[in-house]
Amino acid sequence: xxxxxxxxxxxxxxxxxxxxxxxxxxxxxxxxxxxxxxxxxxxxxxxxxxxxxxxxxxxxxxxxxxxxxxxxxxxxxxxxxxxxxxxxxxxxxxxxxxxxxxxxxxxxxxxxxxxxxxxxxxxxxxxxxxxxxxxxxxxxxxxxxxxxxxxxxxxxxxxxxxxxxxxxxxxxxxxxxxxxxxxxxxxxxxxxxxxxxxxxxxxxxxxxxxxxxxxxxxxxxxxxxxxxxxxxxxxxxxxxxxxxxxxxxxxxxxxxxxxxxxxxxxxxxxxxxxxxxxxxxxxxx
Amino acid sequence: xxxxxxxxxxxxxxxxxxxxxxxxxxxxxxxxxxxxxxxxxxxxxxxxxxxxxxxxxxxxxxxxxxxxxxxxxxxxxxxxxxxxxxxxxxxxxxxxxxxxxxxxxxxxxxxxxxxxxxxxxxxxxxxxxxxxxxxxxxxxxxxxxxxxxxxxxxxxxxxxxxxxxxxxxxxxxxxxxxxxxxxxxxxxxxxxxxxxxxxxxxxxxxxxxxxxxxxxxxxxxxxxxxxxxxxxxxxxxxxxxxxxxxxxxxxxxxxxxxxxxxxxxxxxxxxxxxxxxxxxxxxxxxxxxxxxxxxxxxxxxxxxxxxxxxxxxxxxxxxxxxxxxxxxxxxxxxxxxxxxxxxxxxxxxxxxxxxxxxxxx
Numbered sequence: 001x002x003x004x005x006x007x008x009x010x011x012x013x014x015x016x017x018x019x020x021x022x023x024x025x026x027x028x029x030x031x032x033x034x035x036x037x038x039x040x041x042x043x044x045x046x047x048x049x050x051x052x053x054x055x056x057x058x059x060x061x062x063x064x065x066x067x068x069x070x071x072x073x074x075x076x077x078x079x080x081x082x083x084x085x086x087x088x089x090x091x092x093x094x095x096x097x098x099x100x101x102x103x104x105x106x107x108x109x110x111x112x113x114x115x116x117x118x119x120x121x122x123x124x125x126x127x128x129x130x131x132x133x134x135x136x137x138x139x140x141x142x143x144x145x146x147x148x149x150x151x152x153x154x155x156x157x158x159x160x161x162x163x164x165x166x167x168x169x170x171x172x173x174x175x176x177x178x179x180x181x182x183x184x185x186x187x188x189x190x191x192x193x194x195x196x197x198x199x200x201x202x203x204x205x206x207x208x209x210x211x212x213x214x215x216x217x218x219x220x221x222x223x224x225x226x227x228x229x230x231x232x233x234x235x236x237x238x239x240x241x242x243x244x245x246x247x248x249x250x251x252x253x254x255x256x257x258x259x260x261x262x263x264x265x266x267x268x269x270x271x272x273x274x275x276x277x278x279x280x281x282x283x284x285x
Numbered sequence: 286x287x288x289x290x291x292x293x294x295x296x297x298x299x300x301x302x303x304x305x306x307x308x309x310x311x312x313x314x315x316x317x318x319x320x321x322x323x324x325x326x327x328x329x330x331x332x333x334x335x336x337x338x339x340x341x342x343x344x345x346x347x348x349x350x351x352x353x354x355x356x357x358x359x360x361x362x363x364x365x366x367x368x369x370x371x372x373x374x375x376x377x378x379x380x381x382x383x384x385x386x387x388x389x390x391x392x393x394x395x396x397x398x399x400x401x402x403x404x405x406x407x408x409x410x411x412x413x414x415x416x417x418x419x420x421x422x423x424x425x426x427x428x429x430x431x432x433x434x435x436x437x438x439x440x441x442x443x444x445x446x447x448x449x450x451x452x453x454x455x456x457x458x459x460x461x462x463x464x465x466x467x468x469x470x471x472x473x474x475x476x477x478x479x480x481x482x483x484x485x486x487x488x489x490x491x492x493x494x495x496x497x498x499x500x501x502x503x504x505x506x507x508x509x510x511x512x513x514x515x516x517x518x519x520x521x522x523x524x525x526x527x528x529x530x531x532x533x534x535x536x537x538x539x540x541x542x543x544x545x546x547x548x549x550x551x552x553x554x555x556x557x558x559x560x561x562x563x564x565x566x567x568x569x570x571x572x573x574x575x576x577x578x579x580x581x582x583x584x585x586x587x588x589x590x591x592x593x594x595x596x597x598x599x600x601x602x603x604x605x606x607x608x609x610x611x612x613x614x615x616x617x618x619x620x621x622x623x624x625x626x627x628x629x630x631x632x633x634x635x636x637x638x639x640x641x642x643x644x645x646x
Contacts, residue, residue: 012445018437019454022511025469026457028477044477086365094366097359109367116374118632120572122604123621126614127380128373130391135372138313140332156373159366188358217462219575220605236464240579243468250472260465268460272453275460280519283565284558 026261033057033255040250057255066245067256072238073263078147079222079234080215083154087211088204091159095166096196100175110167116160121220128153129224145230150222157221158211165210165282169203170196209278216264235260291350299345306338385619391612402619406607410590412620415603419571422502422599426509426570431562433514438521439547452522455515463512467579470508471495474580495580498587498596505597508576513569517562524558525551560642564635568628574601600624 031047032040034054062069098106132143143149173196181191219236226232228241242256268275312324312331327334346357385402387394406412441451458466475493482490494504528551536550583595583602598606604624608617
């Protein structure tokens with residue numbers, strides 16, 4: 001009994017220590033966001049003397065022209081929401097067509113989508129830039145430094161994995177459901193929008209979370225397509241450009257990272273269960 | 286009657302669409318000569334014209350009453366995803382492989398030069414070092430992440446109080462982007478750890494890890510492990526929870542306790558998750574870019590094979606810098622192709638291993 005008890009206490013102690021260690025970086029960010037730069041360098045782990053500095057720093061960062069917090073937040077939100085909607089809709093439609101047609105072409109298209117998951121971004125990024133520039137010049141639709149372009153690119157890059165996950169899910173929906181609706185006179189697109197799409201809800205959650213976290217935090221693609229100092233700036237870009245222009249101003253840099261982390265942390269507090277479940281399911285598939 | 290009207294309407298729609306599209310494309314083809322004159326205005330909105338034209342064609346085709354309606358829907362439903370995918374992945378990929386054999390400079394190319402680009406960098410000390418650093422980083426990181434994640438998963442599936450809070454706490458670093466985390470950790474390595482070391486009089490830590498060419502890579506490994514372990518932990522947790530309680534109960538009855546229960550009962554039962562996690566961490570560590578960019582950005586430099594090189598430039602960052610700092614587009618592209626081939630090999634091994642496992646089961 002006592003051995004068991006000691007072991008239990010030990011386990012709890014280890015857990016608490018690890019927990020504190022894991023979250024220490026966030027503590028350091030908050031604490032130092034409310035100190036003067038000199039105090040940060042002198043003593044980075046003590047509590048601040050004056051918490052009101054935090055508010056001042058937040059104000060300074062929000063209104064800073066490089067960070068422009070609300071605008072960057074909005075840009076990030078617009079790009080993420082539009083991309084997610086487009087990815088989910090386009091991929092669902094495509095996956096449904098690919099599942100319900102047992103032809104050679106559908107297998108080939110599906111295999112290409114799946115195989116493309118191996119392609120790392122690095123191998124396409126340079127030609128992508130020059131190719132998009134050419135297409136923009138030719139067609140007059142701007143693909144670089146625009147919402148349209150980056151959302152379009154996210155559909156392209158997100159569709160592989162999304163179609164793969166949805167394909168596996170739709171395969172398990174009995175075809176009899178669709179047949180019944182077709183016999184009752186429904187059109188094929190009606191079948192998709194009224195029967196299949198609502199049934200996809202549980203797996204859409206996984207897809208939304210996987211793609212959402214990726215797009216929200218993505219750095220390389222937006223930095224190349226939008227530029228670090230372009231008109232449209234996502235939060236990771238804003239932080240980078242802020243850090244670039246305020247070298248060693250750690251009071252402001254740490255505040256900017258705090259502000260950049262806040263939206264995701266808040267979202268996580270509310271949707272913890274779904275987020276963890278979605279990311280784990282995405283990995284296992 | 287309705288049938289005929291529908292047919293007429295959709296034909297008109299499609300016809301307008303085709304005309305507008307052709308007009309837009311025609312303007313696009315001679316855009317350069319149309320900067321003035323009466324066609325200057327349509328030329329400036331040729332993008333809108335093109336999209337409108339295509340939308341009209343789609344509407345026309347969609348409303349056209351025919352027995353082949355299902356085929357039309359198939360095509361229309363596939364079109365957006367396939368188009369975006371082709372434009373952003375397939376075409377750039379093919380172009381990229383092609384460019385790697387030319388003297389492409391990002392805009393134009395003059396000559397096909399075969400394997401010149403590849404020959405160039407395979408011998409350079411900077412690339413050899415980057416390659417080895419990436420290999421070491423990937424393997425160490427894979428091992429560390431999996432060991433720590435598995436340990437954590439055992440901890441948070443044991444009978445301690447507040448398991449869910451621990452899970453959430455360990456998981457959270459994974460939700461935040463590598464760029465933001467990288468800057469935070471740059472600060473921690475440069476100021477916090479040195480400060481603690483000074484206070485506790487630990488000489489070996491008094492200098493920032495990021496300033497030591499031979500050890501700076503450890504910093505990226507630490508952060509990457511910290512960021513990733515919680516995620517892998519949750520995969521193990523899900524697997525451990527899938528182990529039937531009756532099996533654990535039976536093992537207890539037979540006297541399998543503690544360590545034995547983990548190695549002999551739980552580990553073999555979740556072998557599948559080990560495979561998934563090992564490959565997941567291998568691929569993701571190999572592709573590491575954000576943390577590398579934000580924490581060390583390649584530095585500090587050191588001498589290697591008689592040349593000054595960046596001691597922590599992993600392959601992904603090396604490709605990026607070759608392209609944008611050294612402006613060697615074709616060489617960067619060739620490096621990227623090699624990068625792709627290596628990843629493809631890892632993926633093939635993964636498929637092979639999982640297939641083999643399935644057969645055994």
